[in-house]
Amino acid sequence: MNDESVQELASKEGVDQPFSAESLKKLCLEEGADDVGFVNIDREAISFERNDLLTAYPKTQTIISIIKTMNRENIQSPIRYVANNEFHHMSHHIEEISRRIILKLNQRGIRGVRTSMGFPMDADRWPGKIWYVSHKVMAVQAGIGLMGIHRNVIHPKFGNFILLDSILIDTPVDRYDQPLQENPCFECRLCISACPVGAVREEGLDFTACATHNYREFMGGFQDWVEQVVSSKSVKSYRSKVHDRETVSFWQSLSFGANYKAAYCMAVCPAGEDIIHHYHADKKAYVQEIVKPLREKEEPVYVNKGTRAESIAKRNKYKELRYAHFHMRPRSVAQFLMGIKLVFDPLKGKGVEVTIHFEFTGKEKVSATVTISKGRLEVHDGLIGKANLRAKVDSETWVAFLNGERSLFRAIITRKLRIKGNPIHLMRFQNSLAI
Numbered sequence: 001m002n003d004e005s006v007q008e009l010a011s012k013e014g015v016d017q018p019f020s021a022e023s024l025k026k027l028c029l030e031e032g033a034d035d036v037g038f039v040n041i042d043r044e045a046i047s048f049e050r051n052d053l054l055t056a057y058p059k060t061q062t063i064i065s066i067i068k069t070m071n072r073e074n075i076q077s078p079i080r081y082v083a084n085n086e087f088h089h090m091s092h093h094i095e096e097i098s099r100r101i102i103l104k105l106n107q108r109g110i111r112g113v114r115t116s117m118g119f120p121m122d123a124d125r126w127p128g129k130i131w132y133v134s135h136k137v138m139a140v141q142a143g144i145g146l147m148g149i150h151r152n153v154i155h156p157k158f159g160n161f162i163l164l165d166s167i168l169i170d171t172p173v174d175r176y177d178q179p180l181q182e183n184p185c186f187e188c189r190l191c192i193s194a195c196p197v198g199a200v201r202e203e204g205l206d207f208t209a210c211a212t213h214n215y216r217e218f219m220g221g222f223q224d225w226v227e228q229v230v231s232s233k234s235v236k237s238y239r240s241k242v243h244d245r246e247t248v249s250f251w252q253s254l255s256f257g258a259n260y261k262a263a264y265c266m267a268v269c270p271a272g273e274d275i276i277h278h279y280h281a282d283k284k285a286y287v288q289e290i291v292k293p294l295r296e297k298e299e300p301v302y303v304n305k306g307t308r309a310e311s312i313a314k315r316n317k318y319k320e321l322r323y324a325h326f327h328m329r330p331r332s333v334a335q336f337l338m339g340i341k342l343v344f345d346p347l348k349g350k351g352v353e354v355t356i357h358f359e360f361t362g363k364e365k366v367s368a369t370v371t372i373s374k375g376r377l378e379v380h381d382g383l384i385g386k387a388n389l390r391a392k393v394d395s396e397t398w399v400a401f402l403n404g405e406r407s408l409f410r411a412i413i414t415r416k417l418r419i420k421g422n423p424i425h426l427m428r429f430q431n432s433l434a435i
Contacts, residue, residue: 019110021175024064027104032097033066034162035155037142037177045141045179049134056132057113059170064101065135065142068094072161072275076267078293080260083267087163088257091117094165102167112169119218119258127220127328128335135164143177148185149192150265151205156184159272184271188279190287191265194294196301196319198312200265203376207342208434209309212326213302214262217253220326221302225250227327246300246322261302264294307434308347329403333364333395336402337379340370340433344377349432354425357387364395372432389421 021038028036039046041053041060053060074086098114105112121130136153140146145155145162152160191200199210215221225242232238253259268291270279279286295316302324303309313319328343330336352372360366369384370377397416400406411417419426 018172018174021173024173028064028066028101031100031104032068032093033101034069034158035144036064036066037139037144038173038175039063039065039138039141040172040176043141043176046137049137052129052132052134053168056115057168057170059111060168061172062169062176063133063138063142064167064169065138065144066094066098066101066165066167067139067144067155067158067162068097068165069158070161070163072159075161075263076290076294078297080299083263084257084260087260087263090163094163098165098167102169105169110169110171112167112171114165114167117163117165127330127339128332129338133166133168135166138166139164140179141177143180146180146183146185148183148269148271149187149189149202150195150200150269152266152269154184154269154271156180157273159184159275160266160269161272161275186271188270190268190270190291194264194268194291196262196264196295196299196313196316197303197309199262199309206309206345208304208326208345209307210262212304212309212324212434214260215258215326216261216302216324217250218258220328221324222250223327224325243300261299267294304345304434306348307345309345309434311347330399332399333360333366336399337366337368337370341377341379343433344372345432345434346375348434349375349377352428352432354389354428355385355387356425356429357383357390359383359390359392360395360398361392362394362396366395370429372429377432387421389419389423389425391417391419391426393417 024038025036040062041050046053053063068090070086070090075083077083095114095117098117102112102114115133116131117135122132123130136147139153144164145153148154148160150160153162153164154160155162189202192202197206197209197213199206199213211220217225228241229238232241249259270276270286296318298318299320300322301313301316301319302322303313304325305323310321313321328339330339349372355369355371358366358368358370360368367381367383369380369382369387371380393411394416397406397411401408401411408417412419
């Protein structure tokens with residue numbers, strides 16, 4: 001952005017007044033963003049994100065959401081390092097755009113921070129929410145796009161072949177954007193058919209299935225690999241668990257950047273003005289050229305044993321089933337209550353109908369109701385309805401039990417855990433989780 005554009009941004013209003021959204025958008029586009037929108041910090045729809053936003057930058061008044069398009073042919077390639085190269089290159093590119101935008105704003109006395117597009121994140125908060133700015137939430141609120149079935153943001157023109165970033169600034173603007181009224185996702189369900197582990201479902205994303213496979217070489221998947229190394233008594237023992245090509249793949253992830261194993265849901269998505277005509281012109285050809293090569297790619301697929309993901313992966317003769325354990329060991333009751341919604345497996349929970357009242361004592365005094373019914377798990381604050389089982393437990397004892405550091409039997413005999421009702425309900429609850 002040239003000096004005249006900066007002056008134009010400043011001249012719209014006085015120093016103490018909101019800045020021009022029109023001029024701010026112009027600045028962002030000139031610095032390389034492909035689209036931009038603005039969200040005010042006090043918007044009710046982002047209330048659940050506000051504490052993290054203000055932790056990242058306490059003076060936040062406006063969230064600038066920007067996007068950058070990727071080359072979709074790279075993302076669609078069955079050669080996944082070609083897709084990964086595009087992800088990594090463009091993530092650095094959009095972060096550089098954000099950096100230039102904030103530096104231009106600094107020239108006008110507007111302060112703020114640009115956050116990571118993806119990694120690095122705050123690993124100290126693992127296995128909880130390790131990011132402070134939810135770029136998808138901000139993009140939706142900024143009117144840039146809406147979530148598709150696959151939980152990717154779809155832009156009306158560019159489709160889901162975009163990367164997102166956010167900038168937090170200390171200045172209000174004179175006009176904020178609102179979410180789109182019409183979702184570009186037309187529910188073709190190609191994302192459901194393409195996912196090798198069935199993580200994409202109409203009723204919502206199966207987080208554990210996606211994380212176990214796609215994130216095999218970082219976060220919880222990396223923990224699993226490290227524990228395989230440590231638990232191996234010899235080189236022969238290690239090689240019986242991990243193929244040589246897997247070891248090399250881990251090395252490549254550590255050396256060159258995380259190797260995403262999937263993103264097939266993004267690759268096959270035909271939504272967006274720039275893409276949709278290719279799909280409507282010849283749907284059969286679209287499937288043959290884009291969907292089929294991904295479905296028939298011979299590759300290892302990582303799943304937790306006994307889960308829905310395993311049953312789906314077994315149906316595809318082109319996929320080599322590899323068992324893994326995506327670790328999410330909670331460090332608090334809050335992380336436990338958030339995490340169980342993500343790790344519930346509908347296959348393991350099939351036929352389970354139970355309501356459990358949890359009353360946590362000690363360090364974390366929390367009451368919650370967990371229900372499993374008709375293949376869905378829900379968590380509610382407080383003790384609601386009639387319970388099949390009531391569990392009153394010391395919060396630190398419960399976390400230690402979940403992490404395998406304390407036995408359930410010992411917790412009961414030491415009166416750290418008191419159960420009212422049939423203990424089998426607790427076992428059914430635990431067995432319904434993909435962990």
